[in-house]
Amino acid sequence: MPADDVLLEIEDLRTHFLMDDGVVCAVDGVDLKVRKGETLAIVGESGCGKSVMARSILRLVDPPGQIEGGKITLHRESGPVELVGADTKLLRQVRWNDIAMVFQEPMASLSLVHTIGSQIVEAVRLHDNVGKTEARKRAIEMLDRVGIPMPHRRVDAYPFELSGGMRQRAVIAMALSCRPSLLIADEPTTALDVTTQAQILELLRDLQDEFGMAIMLITHDLGVAAQVADSMAVMYLGRVVEYGTAEQVLAAPRHPYAQALLRSMPRLGRARQRRLTAIKGMVPAPYARPDGCFFHPRCDHVVAGRCDAVEPRLLQVGDRQVSCLLYEEEDV
Secondary structure (H helix, E strand, O other): OOHHHEEEEEEEEEEEEEEOOEEEEEEEEEEEEEEOOOEEEEEOOOOOOHHHHHHHHOOOOOOOEEEEEEEEEEEEOOEEEEOOOOOHHHHHHHEOOOEEEEOOOHHHHOOOOOOHHHHHHHHHHHHOOOOHHHHHHHHHHHHHHOOOOOHHHHOOOOHHHOOHHHHHHHHHHHHOOOOOOEEEEEOOOOOOOHHHHHHHHHHHHHHHHHHOOEEEEEEOOHHHHHHHOOEEEEEEOOEEEEEEEHHHHHHOOOOHHHHHHHHOOOOOOOOOOOOOOOOOOOOOOOOOOOOOOOOHHHOOOOOOOOOOOOOOOOEEEOOEEEOOHHHHHHOO
């Protein structure tokens, strides 16, 4: 990967929650790179640290959570900036202008007592030096660009007056109002019907081509990731267990967890009487993390005495990175 092609670089990121019952290691040593103009999908079951990792990038982790270590480097045209130790002034410049985020539930990120337009106008004026009239004009243009009908009227609508799909479009319009280089989309199609889901994904692809931005897509749906992703990282219990191009990971996953995720997906052409293969067990509780490989209690390829005692490293295995003791001897 050319050095000048990297937009965002995450190294050994660790985000912990200091609770009364102990420490929850929500993100536990994540290494990732997002290239300019690409879509990186972060996939895994609920509780694997995907959303916390995404929020850590913009320093949006609420107490008692805090970033314990690691580096998050944003490569701007003016030069790289480090976000983990950045002050409030620099973070305000980065948010929306360089990196914007679409949250999982639109109603949780929109004010119910302010119009859609006023919220977009506020975001534009906070991060761009424009007047109120120009900001409102930009809000109407963005609402139109994301496919909201009659944007000159919808700009004065309240969130509860819009459908779920329209609210999601409005949140995307707000996030893109300052033309960021990277859009973090956290489960942007959750709770939407299949038709609206397809429309939102198509919209994201079109806007990515138009603005030339990169997208980090957080999802537990491999079908969604397969439609839009260029690269894919599979997370389990706060760590990346497989990382490569989407085609590589989906066509021939190497980590047992990635293989299990793929087997659990419904497929066209599957025999009608054949049941889906469920992943046995559940994601461990935060205070009961297994020794050795975190996935070994659920793994079909576990090696007794080794997988339950030795923590695997993220290794370069052929054309991708895999964190599994089965491939230690293949490290190249």
